[in-house]
Amino acid sequence: MTTDTVTDVFEEHRPVLLGVAYRMLGRVADAEDVVQEAWLRWSGADRSEVREPRAYLVRVTTRLAIDRLRQIKARGETYIGPWLPEPYVTDFGDTVPDTAEQAVLADSVSLAVLVVLESLSPLERAVFVLREAFGYPYADIAAMLDRGEAAVRQLAGRARKHVDERRPRYEVDPAQRRDLTERFLAAAAEGDIEGLMALLAPDVRLVGDSGGKAKAPVRVLETADKVGRFLIGAAGKSVADVTFRFLEVNGGPAVLVLSGDKPDSVFQLDVLDGRIQAVYIVRNPDKLGSLAPS
Numbered sequence: 001m002t003t004d005t006v007t008d009v010f011e012e013h014r015p016v017l018l019g020v021a022y023r024m025l026g027r028v029a030d031a032e033d034v035v036q037e038a039w040l041r042w043s044g045a046d047r048s049e050v051r052e053p054r055a056y057l058v059r060v061t062t063r064l065a066i067d068r069l070r071q072i073k074a075r076g077e078t079y080i081g082p083w084l085p086e087p088y089v090t091d092f093g094d095t096v097p098d099t100a101e102q103a104v105l106a107d108s109v110s111l112a113v114l115v116v117l118e119s120l121s122p123l124e125r126a127v128f129v130l131r132e133a134f135g136y137p138y139a140d141i142a143a144m145l146d147r148g149e150a151a152v153r154q155l156a157g158r159a160r161k162h163v164d165e166r167r168p169r170y171e172v173d174p175a176q177r178r179d180l181t182e183r184f185l186a187a188a189a190e191g192d193i194e195g196l197m198a199l200l201a202p203d204v205r206l207v208g209d210s211g212g213k214a215k216a217p218v219r220v221l222e223t224a225d226k227v228g229r230f231l232i233g234a235a236g237k238s239v240a241d242v243t244f245r246f247l248e249v250n251g252g253p254a255v256l257v258l259s260g261d262k263p264d265s266v267f268q269l270d271v272l273d274g275r276i277q278a279v280y281i282v283r284n285p286d287k288l289g290s291l292a293p294s
Contacts, residue, residue, distance in 0.1 A: 006042070006043060006047070009053050010039055010042055010043075010053075010057065013053065013054050013057050013058075014035065016054070016057075016058065016134070017035045017038055017057055017058065017061045018031055018032070018035050019105075019109070019133070019134075020058060020061050020062060020065065020129060020130070020133075020134065021034040021035055021061055021064075021065045022088050022109070023108060023109060023114070023117070023125075023129045023133055024062070024065035024066070024068075024069060024122075024125055024126060024129055025065055025068060025069060025072075026085035026086065026114045026117070026118065027085070027086050028086045028087075028088055028290050029086075029290075030068055030072075031065075033068070034061060034064045034065050034068055035061060037064050038057060038060045038061045038064060041060050041064075042056075042057060042060070055140065055144070058130070058134075058136075058144065059143075059144040062126050062129075062130065062144055062145070063144075063145075065126070066122045066123065066126055069122040069125065070122050073122070079211060080210070080211055080212030080218070081208065081209065081210055081211065081212060081216065081217070081218045081219075082207045082208060082209055082217075082218075082219070082220055083115070083118070083209060084111055084115065084207060084209035084280055084282050084287075085111055085114040085115070085250070086282075086287040086290075087249045087250065087254065087266045087268075087282055087287065087288070087290075087291060088109065088249065088250050089247060089248065089249060089290070089291070090105075090106070090109060090248050090249065090250060090251050091248055105133060105251060106172050106250075106251025106252060107172060107251065108129070108132055108133035108251075109133070109250050109251045110170075110172075110250050110251055110252065110270075111250050111268060111270075111280050112167055112168050112170065112270060112278065113163065113167055114250070116162070116163050116166045116167050117129075117163070119162070119166070120159055120162060120163075123145065123147075123155055124155050124158060124159040124162070125159070126141075126145065127141055127145070127152055127155040127156045127159055128156065128159040128160065128163065130144070131156050132160070138152050138153050138156070141156075168270060168277060168278060169272055169277075170270035170271060170272050170277055170278070171271050171272055171273075172251070172252065173271075174248075174252060174253055176271060176274070177252050177253050177269060177271050178246070178253040180199060180269060180271050180274075180276060181246075181253050181254075181255060181268075181269055183195075183199060184196070184199055184269060184276060185244065185255060187199065188231050188232065188234075188235040189235055191232055191235065191236060193228060193229070193232050196228050196231060196232065197224055197225075197228045199275065199276050200224040200227060200228055200275065200276050201224065201272070201273075201275040201276060201277050202223065202224050203222065203223065203224075203277075204222070204223070204224050204227050204275075204276055204277060204278065204279065205220055205221065205222050205227070205277070205278045205279070206220065206221040206222075206226075206227045206230060206231075206278070206279040206281070207220050207278065207279070207280050207281070208221075208281045208283065209280075209281065209282045209283065209284050209287070210283045210284050211284035211286060211287075213283075213284055213285055213286065214265075214283035214284060214285060215283070216281060216283045217230065227279060231279070239257070239259050239264055240259050240260065241259060241260045242257065242258065242259055242264070243257075243258045244256070244257060244258070245258060247291075249266060249268060250268070252268060253268070254266055254267065254268040255267055255268075256291055258293070261292070261293050262292065263285075263288035263289075263291045263292055264283070264288075265281055265282060265283045265288070266281070266282045266288065266291065267279060267280060267281045267282075268280045
């Protein structure tokens, strides 16, 4: 291959590689580092024996992500307050024409599912991501991970059972989520506690991620009363030069709150049966840098 061809092939598959790495790590910067390392491996490899560049690149990226995840877990760092994945801007509507495939990809990258994936082992997580999000056959996953197919099937079954037991139920219909998000934002901004309470499920949960670097609840809030009162109180506190911007994050509509041109927070809702089941708020500034307006 010429240098241009080598680069073109890698760039063609970069979105998939970043998607694999992010689902493995839940951190945009770490995922980008892994993809950059995959590029270095690709550019320096003997490509004469590579018959399927995509499979080769996914294999390299997955293994690098497993190594990075093991390093993160080995450090045993203590996180202050609830942890949420770093918001990841997606746009499946433009890149994935099939609506069923969109739904699968959106679910596999959702905040709720990624939180559950954090409790899997690195190998379980790799198998789950490759099988459930990208639909790879068990034989291909086994080859990527140098494991027997029977062992991979066992890992997949264990991971799927774990995720199914722990993930909350929610709907992925973007139109309904967008509508409820707009009504939620209006009620909170206007201090309309009754209007807000009407949108919340009785057992709604609010998860705020600040990493100890911004103001947010240090515990998960539960019940409509507690969540509603917190949101009305938070909305009443002034943020300088505040603006709101809708964007697609982790496969669904979300709102980026800006103070001037600086990201202040991102919030997203999980919805079921027309009511808000969960409110996710990311305020850790370390997780908002990639969302700054260009």
